[in-house]
Amino acid sequence: MLVIRPLKETDLEDLYAMAQKAGKGLTTLPADRDLLQRKIAHAQQTFNQRCAPEAGLYLFALEDTETGKAVGISGIQARVGLDEVFYNYRLSVTVNASKELGVHVRTPTLHLSNDMTDTSEICSLLLSDDYHGGGNGLLLSRCRFMYLDEFRKHFSEKVFAEMRGVSDEQGRSPLWDALGSKFFDMEFTQADVLSGLGNKSFIAELMPKYPIYLPMLPDSARAVIGRVHGNTAPALKMLQAEGFNFNGMVDIFDGGPVVEAFVNTIRTVRDSVNRHAMIAKKPINLNVPASERVMVSNRSFRNFRVTTVPASCISTDTVSLPPAVAEALQIESGDPVRLAPLKEKPKAAVHALG
């Protein structure tokens, strides 16, 4: 069985292996044991409420209960930009017009912005290759929305995700080559790693402070602004289905888009319901397709656990859970649980208005 639970010290080697495989794409989880250990410790302090709420880093592991191994990770950072300055470019438009001459020109412009400061970020999603498919990625991502909703006062009203921007197979980013590299005397991957390591003062020192007029960049660079890396397209689609929208912010290095949503409008949040657990005596066939399963969480702040069960387990006030599931969620009969769809409901129903 696959269960979401807080990340813990013993996950270090599993996490390191995943980070190594992920390579350069995931800058928030570089394959650096010391750094990963610090992240785990930070997450543990967060769940145990031993750090200020706004400094919280909530990291969840997807555990295969048969092997006890962590096979995926996902996270929420309670607030960005408090310790470090958080930079984006805001994609804006500059309009210059002269009535007299009949000229009207709109110039897309990048403005350096710190406007995501103090907002919660969903981040650090990573799933072991062997576990792709079967809704595992959805579980890993969406479990966070259940958590956000349960513990809203720990997070901002709006949450966002930074999507990986376009780069080629050698890790070269067209935007970096046209813009960043002119100001930072280093390779894209190096800048990305430095930024991921958490010391961002070099950005304040080296970053261009005045707006960048896009027509001055080559086509190749302009084309990738606000676009995601091919590998990230499914993740973007999933977030869009949840109600996340591009908010006009892009990554300062690779131009990847920032998508955001208000917690209360996230589909997982809107479609979730509360029930009481009832340990089923009859055997339940757990082996149903992802489209027929729902997420079920134990609603615990410190020991948040989520797994999936067939939708057919739900009744009016309760949900029937096999003993193994109850054990995985560390709950007993009568405990409150929260349920949310794993996959979207058919779209037709939603748009049947007017």
Add this chain to the structure above:
Amino acid sequence: MLVIRPLKETDLEDLYAMAQKAGKGLTTLPADRDLLQRKIAHAQQTFNQRCAPEAGLYLFALEDTETGKAVGISGIQARVGLDEVFYNYRLSVTVNASKELGVHVRTPTLHLSNDMTDTSEICSLLLSDDYHGGGNGLLLSRCRFMYLDEFRKHFSEKVFAEMRGVSDEQGRSPLWDALGSKFFDMEFTQADVLSGLGNKSFIAELMPKYPIYLPMLPDSARAVIGRVHGNTAPALKMLQAEGFNFNGMVDIFDGGPVVEAFVNTIRTVRDSVNRHAMIAKKPINLNVPASERVMVSNRSFRNFRVTTVPASCISTDTVSLPPAVAEALQIESGDPVRLAPLKEKPKAAVHALG
């Protein structure tokens, strides 16, 4: 009976009288006969599709059918910033931090922005004093959302409204005194009027182009940024109930907020339904409180008409309308009509989720 219909040439004097009474607050409708006449002509061209869709100016009059007089006006500008450059300040945050020194400072900052360019604006709402109350203001404002929804391809997905900012009884604006007046060698009201008259090149010439750091402005000016004039508070409340939110933009002169919403999430749009009209033979008591009335529109692009009828007129597929109402809407039995609530439904029902 009070009916919404397109503004027409014969409304000029009524409109002028209203504009005169409104005084300095309403810069888009200054008490200037020539200008008002041009606006009416522009609106007529728009409804008759004799101007480019993006240049459209949709102005509606609220007519008292007993007197034939226009007693209110409201409008939609199809797109702003196409003819003239459209300016706002974006209220943003600049973060400066030094880990080494343990300093972390957030500085609210105003950035000159043209980002509302190409967006539809709801504007020019004015209601004669004698007709305040009874839901007339709501009808005048909300009829526009029905129109936006009916003819979406003529408008942007997102619409916005600029709310009047704070000024005192003499028309002095604290933000203007602290900021604008330092760059524009004129009075606030003069700048406001010039801007309303439509020649905005003086803004490009005189406006400060670099960001304004708010801590450098006096408290009195900072306090009014994003705040509305007392007289405008009810209008803001109404728009918020419709789902409009402050989008971080403020007026460059008085700091009044810009609120925006996606057309498809506006409450009037979501709560509206289509029916077929049925001319009632039995008399219907139209004289019910606003809370029990609904708006009914004839769904016409060129001759859009809206009035209100008791909610009790609605049945599953049809709505019963007295002959006078059908005449006011210029429809016959069997014609399609659109209905939407005049006042909000009780909130409790809406939030009964989870």
Add this chain to the structure above:
Amino acid sequence: MWLVRPALPGDVNQILAIAGTVDSETARLSSTLPRQREALAEKIQHSQASLAGTASSDSQPPRILFVLEDTATGRIHGTAGVDARAGNGQPFYNYRRDALIHASHELGISSRVDVLYPSHGLTDHTLLCSFSITPELRNTDAFELLSRARILFIAGHRDWFTHRVAVEIQGVQLADGSVPFWDSLGRHFFNMDFDTADQHSGLLSKTFIAELMPPNPVYVTLLSESAQAALGQPHELTVPNLELLQREGFQAGCYLDIFDGGPVLEARTDALHTLVISQPKALHGAIESEVESVVEDGGDLCLIAAGEGAGFRCTLAKAAGTLEGTLKVPVKVWEVLEKTAGDQVRVAPC
């Protein structure tokens, strides 16, 4: 003889013809010399009013246009102008090039980042402008006369002008007529070709620049390579003029033309070479033939200017000093300058 004198309304056709000649060979030599008849006529009219002292207000400071005339034929071979206050009561636009150092102590990185700031720093400086000359006269004494006569005018009307003087030098334009700096920057915002923008910039109202120019500073490193290479570089055809101006004491500072990125030269008015070395002298009254021979044999070639306002004349001739401090010149110079024995002139060695 060559004569520099204020332009007159009747000169319009000939000036337009020069603009045409110059045009065909050098693309343009001056954006401040209008190519439209009406605009040119207006410019001449304003020049006349300036000289008459009837046009000098804060919003319309003096702008004077001179022509180079061959007195033998009456034909006009060139123009040169001086605006008392650059911008003429409105902002005068340039880019000011400045460097920021982007350095990270921790990473041991330090790089120089050049930035172009929109600037009005030269507004109200006195501006030399509208220089054009027929190609066959380039590198001749007449070329020098035309350019330097303005300085003698300034020397004779010092209080009309400010204490700093600037001159814009045409920037790089390629053989195909393209302007690399414009194509990399201005074109994106002004949405017109270089010549159109350049002609608009000769007009009085600079509102269109305020409206269309990018409002924020621009990073040089984001310009095209050819635009970066053109920054502050003169058009090759302007080199003789540039060198003449450098001898005059002009130096390139940090200002650039906003359209073509050409250099702007600056000098202190009172340090201008011609102004410094020029001297007021009275014309020596002598028998014609005697003077002619003395001057032709032993005189030095000089710029000689006389007259005030609309009466200003400047020519080039051999002249010699006398023990009494007067100036001996051929009598034909008297005629050209419309002066006679005992009259004051201002003379500067060539």
Add this chain to the structure above:
Amino acid sequence: MWLVRPALPGDVNQILAIAGTVDSETARLSSTLPRQREALAEKIQHSQASLAGTASSDSQPPRILFVLEDTATGRIHGTAGVDARAGNGQPFYNYRRDALIHASHELGISSRVDVLYPSHGLTDHTLLCSFSITPELRNTDAFELLSRARILFIAGHRDWFTHRVAVEIQGVQLADGSVPFWDSLGRHFFNMDFDTADQHSGLLSKTFIAELMPPNPVYVTLLSESAQAALGQPHELTVPNLELLQREGFQAGCYLDIFDGGPVLEARTDALHTLVISQPKALHGAIESEVESVVEDGGDLCLIAAGEGAGFRCTLAKAAGTLEGTLKVPVKVWEVLEKTAGDQVRVAPC
């Protein structure tokens, strides 16, 4: 006698005492003279390495600190420094004040808008710094010796220094210790009091300035009135120093201190008055008593410097020339300069 010589590690206590004295009366005279023992010791160490030629790399250009010693008592009464390259391999921060003209042709409005641009324009200029002197010596010859000795050092080590030299003058600080410019601008971003920021700015890493300084230009009109009034104005206690520097040829340009808005003076190194008038001379070898009397009677008060690098000494004495072009000075000057008959010195009239 008064002697200016390079600072030595053993001077730390006395220098700290001066910093204390100065502190109590004038708030501060130099932000580049550290008040912490450790930072000061490091500065002296770097100065020694610079003088020995072992510290000159691009990232650590020479920075030299001198002291003013009373040779009679061995006591130190002041300090003065010179950094070969302002910023010391990192950006050197200033505001550059420039004006934009906001004008509307149609409305007939034109106004001058002053803007402060963050600038590194003085980076790598040679910088005079770290000047402090005990109050009783202000306006004495010793004051002049201490300030000008640096110029003689530059004259003697010209290739260590660049062709432009700058010096920051302390800006306006009110009687209550408040700094109007800081309170109106820097305080909002640095979130610390003026003294703290000022002390940090004396440290090597300027990362905190890159991190905390507002990244965009600032409009002067939005500063408080007292801050606007303080722009480019010197602290009243610095006026004697300012006047001395002006006599040296320094002029205020468009640069201002980012913390207190004080003026930054600039000069061409090769045009510095003391450098221009200074001359190399050999010491005249003569019988002691004779020289003494000649010099005391007829000599002129001069700055006399000798020695290279760590051996640099500069003092103030009456001196007289000889027919052979050598320099007669009292023999006690030989001792102070650690030179003898026939040795080369550099002399400049006081």
